[in-house]
Amino acid sequence: xxxxxxxxxxxxxxxxxxxxxxxxxxxxxxxxxxxxxxxxxxxxxxxxxxxxxxxxxxxxxxxxxxxxxxxxxxxxxxxxxxxxxxxxxxxxxxxxxxxxxxxxxxxxxxxxxxxxxxxxxxxxxxxxxxxxxxxxxxxxxxxxxxxxxxxxxxxxxxxxxxxxxxxxxxxxxxxxxxxxxxxxxxxxxxxxxxxxxxxxxxxxxxxxxxxxxxxxxxxxxxxxxxxxxxxxxxxxxxxxxxxxxxxxxxxxxxxxxxxxxxxxxxxxxxxxxxxxxxxxxxxxxxxxxxxxxxxxxxxxxxxxxxxxxxxxxxxxxxxxxxxxxxxxxxxxxxxxxxxxxxxxxxxxxxxxxxxxxxxxxxxxxxxxxxxxxxxxxxxxxxxxxxxxxxxxxxxxxxxxxxxxxxxxxxxxxxxxxxxxxxxxxxxxxxxxxxxxxxxxxxxxxxxxxxxxxxxxxxxxxxxxxxxxxxxxxxxxxxxxxxxxxxxxxxxxxxxxxxxxxxxxxxxxxxxxxxxxxxxxxxxxxxxxxxxxxxxxxxxxxxxxxxxxxxxxxxxxxxxxxxxxxxxxxxxxxxxxxxxxxxxxxxxxxxxxxxxxxxxxxxxxxxxxxxxxxxxxxxxxxxxxxxxxxxxxxxxxxxxxxxxxxxxxxxxxxxxxxxxxxxxxxxxxxxxxxxxxxxxxxxxxxxxxxxxxxxxxxxxxxxxxxxxxxxxxxxxxxxxxxxxxxxxxxxxxxxxxxxxxxxxxxxxxxxxxxxxxxxxxxxxx
Amino acid sequence: xxxxxxxxxxxxxxxxxxxxxxxxxxxxxxxxxxxxxxxxxxxxxxxxxxxxxxxxxxxxxxxxxxxxxxxxxxxxxxxxxxxxxxxxxxxxxxxxxxxxxxxxxxxxxxxxxxxxxxxxxxxxxxxxxxxxxxxxxxxxxxxxxxxxxxxx
Numbered sequence: 026x027x028x029x030x031x032x033x034x035x036x037x038x039x040x041x042x043x044x045x046x047x048x049x050x051x052x053x054x055x056x057x058x059x060x061x062x063x064x065x066x067x068x069x070x071x072x073x074x075x076x077x078x079x080x081x082x083x084x085x086x087x088x089x090x091x092x093x094x095x096x097x098x099x100x101x102x103x104x105x106x107x108x109x110x111x112x113x114x115x116x117x118x119x120x121x122x123x124x125x126x127x128x129x130x131x132x133x134x135x136x137x138x139x140x141x142x143x144x145x146x147x148x149x150x151x152x153x154x155x156x157x158x159x160x161x162x163x164x165x166x167x168x169x170x171x172x173x174x175x176x177x178x179x180x181x182x183x184x185x186x187x188x189x190x191x192x193x194x195x196x197x198x199x200x201x202x203x204x205x206x207x208x209x210x211x212x213x214x215x216x217x218x219x220x221x222x223x224x225x226x227x228x229x230x231x232x233x234x235x236x237x238x239x240x241x242x243x244x245x246x247x248x249x250x251x252x253x254x255x256x257x258x259x260x261x262x263x264x265x266x267x268x269x270x271x272x273x274x275x276x277x278x279x280x281x282x283x284x285x286x287x288x289x290x291x292x293x294x295x296x297x298x299x300x301x302x303x304x305x306x307x308x309x310x311x312x313x314x315x316x317x318x319x320x321x322x323x324x325x326x327x328x329x330x331x332x333x334x335x336x337x338x339x340x341x342x343x344x345x346x347x348x349x350x351x352x353x354x355x356x357x358x359x360x361x362x363x364x365x366x367x368x369x370x371x372x373x374x375x376x377x378x379x380x381x382x383x384x385x386x387x388x389x390x391x392x393x394x395x396x397x398x399x400x401x402x403x404x405x406x407x408x409x410x411x412x413x414x415x416x417x418x419x420x421x422x423x424x425x426x427x428x429x430x431x432x433x434x435x436x437x438x439x440x441x442x443x444x445x446x447x448x449x450x451x452x453x454x455x456x457x458x459x460x461x462x463x464x465x466x467x468x469x470x471x472x473x474x475x476x477x478x479x480x481x482x483x484x485x486x487x488x489x490x491x492x493x494x495x496x497x498x499x500x501x502x503x504x505x506x507x508x509x510x511x512x513x514x515x516x517x518x519x520x521x522x523x524x525x526x527x528x529x530x531x532x533x534x535x536x537x538x539x540x541x542x543x544x545x546x547x548x549x550x551x552x553x554x555x556x557x558x559x560x561x562x563x564x565x566x567x568x569x570x571x572x573x574x575x576x577x578x579x580x581x582x583x584x585x586x587x588x589x590x591x592x593x594x595x596x597x598x599x600x601x602x603x604x605x606x607x608x609x610x611x612x613x614x615x616x617x618x619x620x621x622x623x624x625x626x627x628x629x630x631x632x633x634x635x636x637x638x639x640x641x642x643x644x645x646x647x648x649x650x651x652x653x654x655x656x657x658x659x660x661x662x663x664x665x666x667x668x669x670x671x672x673x674x675x676x677x678x679x680x681x682x683x684x685x686x687x688x689x690x691x692x693x694x695x696x697x698x699x700x701x702x703x704x705x706x707x708x709x710x711x712x713x714x715x716x717x718x719x720x721x722x723x724x725x726x727x728x729x730x731x732x733x734x735x736x737x738x739x740x741x742x743x744x745x746x747x748x749x750x751x752x753x754x755x756x757x758x759x760x761x762x763x764x765x766x767x768x769x770x771x772x773x774x775x776x777x778x779x780x781x782x783x784x785x786x787x788x789x
Numbered sequence: 790x791x792x793x794x795x796x797x798x799x800x801x802x803x804x805x806x807x808x809x810x811x812x813x814x815x816x817x818x819x820x821x822x823x824x825x826x827x828x829x830x831x832x833x834x835x836x837x838x839x840x841x842x843x844x845x846x847x848x849x850x851x852x853x854x855x856x857x858x859x860x861x862x863x864x865x866x867x868x869x870x871x872x873x874x875x876x877x878x879x880x881x882x883x884x885x886x887x888x889x890x891x892x893x894x895x896x897x898x899x900x901x902x903x904x905x906x907x908x909x910x911x912x913x914x915x916x917x918x919x920x921x922x923x924x925x926x927x928x929x930x931x932x933x934x935x936x937x938x939x940x941x
Contacts, residue, residue: 031876031878033872033875033876033878034875034880036883037871037874037875037878037880037883038868038871038872038875039883039920040880040882040883040884040886041860041867041868041870041871041874041875041880041886041887042820042861042864042867042868042887042889043819043821043859043860043867043890044819044820044863044885045819046883047812047822047884048821050819054815078903121823222918223918224831224884224918225822225824225832225882225884225885225916225917225919226822226824226882226884227824228930273882273883274882275822275882275883275884275885276881276882276884276918276919278918304823306826306828307824307825307826368840369839390937433882441824469910518810522882522885523881523882523884523919524881525878525881546878603909651819677878678877679877679878679924682877682878683878683879683881683920683921683924683926686921686922686923686924687881687918687919687920687921688921689921690921690922691918691921713827713829714824714825714827714829714830714916715827715829717829719916719918721913721916722909722912722913722922722925722926723909723910723913723919725923726923728921728923733819
């Protein structure tokens with residue numbers, strides 16, 4: 026078996042040895058250094074830019090301002106076409122909308138000179154009244170995008186006159202009437218912060234003209250094909266004149282789905298005809314790329330005395346910052362990938378406004394709304410259980426989704442459009458719950474253990490779901506090519522950004538062909554050399570791209586049998602992965618493939634496959650944790666985090682495990698440490714690793730990830746997605762554990778020591 | 790300046806405020822990456838005179854005449870460490886991997902049979918945003934155990 030097998034990543038050793046692999050490693054040594062002058066104001070109009078001093082600097086090769094850039098509006102979101110995000114962004118604009126927004130682009134032959142030039146550029150601004158508090162955005166007098174022509178490709182509720190980037194609502198049944206019939210009603214308000222991705226490799230792009238006079242861009246991106254489309258359309262370059270190469274990428278988590286530096290290097294190289302590169306500073310990664318959408322979630326639940334949950338209502342205010350990338354879709358996922366967990370309700374409603382503010386824009390980030398929604402929903406479920414004096418495990422068991430069931434929400438809510446009805450073919454939440462409770466020693470530990478006068482421990486849990494690609498939208502494709510000596514090239518558009526997708530796709534090809542995985546040489550992704558893939562997002566690679574690989578491999582197997590049959594002069598043949606057999610006669614694939622190139626019936630065997638999903642089977646998970654709270658300081662330590670996951674069959678159990686472990690730690694960071702802070706003028710004040718606290722290895726005690734037996738009939742080899750599900754539970758799990766330990770409900774992320782300490786003081 | 794990198798001599802002009810990470814990358818040692826520029830992430834770690842330093846905050850001028858070691862210079866040991874990390878899948882995106890390898894290499898020279906807590910403490914300055922650290926620790930502890938058994 027080549028699948029459900031832990032093999033090292035195909036690129037693992039090369040990365041460990043530090044082989045040149047990332048964008049900046051591959052950039053031309055003489056590439057012009059490109060940097061961006063960033064706005065010091067949250068909201069201002071550029072009245073004049075004086076470039077005269079800089080133009081005279083010998084080492085400066087070009088300065089680009091809004092005056093010479095297209096004023097086409099587009100979305101940087103890096104989604105399929107037409108995008109469900111508003112067209113509200115220009116490459117450079119006369120108006121700057123957050124501190125860190127792009128003002129001008131400078132390129133030169135040395136970094137020192139470019140830095141000097143950035144200091145010498147004189148810009149005169151007319152200050153505008155910024156909108157900084159997202160809760161006041163809808164009624165603020167100032168409008169972030171009003172009158173600038175921003176628009177949407179289809180109705181998404183975009184209304185810049187109200188600072189609305191997007192809006193959505195839906196209702197199944199009559200929620201208000203159902204609430205009236207309920208024995209108890211819980212209402213709670215939850216806040217989540219604008220977490221930063223903090224991937225280790227800063228956003229990097231390099232551009233150059235090749236020997237065919239085509240513009241090449243190497244970029245640390247999750248979406249090379251979208252980049253080609255968006256750059257080509259916006260800069261009016263025929264797509265045939267563009268090539269985008271994605272080398273190894275140093276982490277993305279959604280933050281590299283969008284376009285960031287690619288435009289700048291493209292324009293500099295077009296203008297100077299010289300190679301150029303941009304490497305974002307760490308400050309720029311924090312301040313001028315993306316964050317997670319900050320949200321306020323109002324959660325209302327109606328239930329009966331016996332623990333039956335009758336109605337759910339989720340109402341969200343989401344902050345998209347200065348530009349509306351992913352505004353609608355992240356909002357919708359907050360409901361669509363949480364509320365169906367309790368599918369037996371009589372009524373369910375979801376609505377939300379996504380508002381513009383003059384802050385760093387929000388975009389895609391692993392979990393994609395489901396984290397925010399899960400925090401509110403799963404905290405609220407515990408509160409309802411407490412109101413009814415029912416065990417939080419029992420209330421979930423009674424109401425949660427089971428196999429062969431469905432939810433009306435699947436049909437109503439998609440991502441930016443209507444959803445797709447589906448019956449759940451694999452859902453092992455029950456088994457996940459059993460194992461999680463056992464591993465956590467829930468029975469002996471629930472709800473709390475007093476360790477000393479100072480320390481108390483509590484346990485908490487939550488359930489979660491995610492998706493596997495976007496049905497009828499996400500498309501993946503693959504090409505397989507047989508070489509002499511019997512090995513294959515697998516060319517895929519799917520963009521491995523460190524997840525190991527190259528490896529698991531090679532495993533799927535190998536399993537289908539019956540060959541060893543080391544016979545498959547993977548290449549991803551390059552708009553010239555690999556077939557199309559929407560990109561690495563929406564937990565789509567295993568499920569969607571995986572299917573395309575299987576299709577290509579099945580066709581390759583047929584091809585091998587066809588040429589085998591010809592070799593044995595029409596006799597029926599079989600292929601066992603090494604030898605092609607006709608009765609007792611045989612020839613190795615190595616030999617036959619060499620003959621195919623050089624001596625007999627010469628031809629190249631090449632096959633392709635492409636796939637678009639018709640459903641999006643959710644992976645599920647039960648997360649539970651034991652936390653310890655220091656009552657003197659308010660510090661919360663996660664002693665043990667148990668995650669039990671149903672992601673169908675794991676193609677590579679080790680890599681699946683690391684995906685969940687990594688997602689959990691990122692999300693524990695969001696829950697406890699990652700406190701994005703702004704000065705009153707809207708300036709991000711902790712935009713460095715010195716001040717923005719991501720979890721270190723010292724913060725992480727024990728993480729225990731396991732998978733239950735599960736098989737998704739529609740999945741490749743029974744697999745569902747695993748990339749995002751690990752992100753969803755930590756905020757609610759840790760919040761529930763703190764509640765069980767202290768009796769205090771924390772509703773505002775991150776749950777820092779100060780907040781816990783203050784809440785304790787208030788309670789006393 | 791004359792720099793001794795991975796046992797070879799390199800003569801190069803450096804600016805007075807040039808950082809070692811930039812000099813090393815300019816000379817082709819692409820394993821050395823810049824992650825933060827504030828000594829916080831450990832990704833640019835190299836050894837200078839056997840001591841682990843963040844090359845993003847070390848002036849090249851200080852390295853004159855000193856012996857510098859990058860992953861390119863310890864291929865054999867890097868491969869051994871790499872086998873244990875990749876067997877857990879814990880390198881993930883790999884951007885922080887060369888820095889981690891240098892830190893693990895330095896740790897084995899400084900600590901004898903460290904416990905998990907000692908390993909975590911030694912490597913605390915090596916950030917990783919992908920793996921969640923657990924897989925790295927599984928791999929590193931296995932590596933240390935095999936190494937200890939081999940030297941018995």
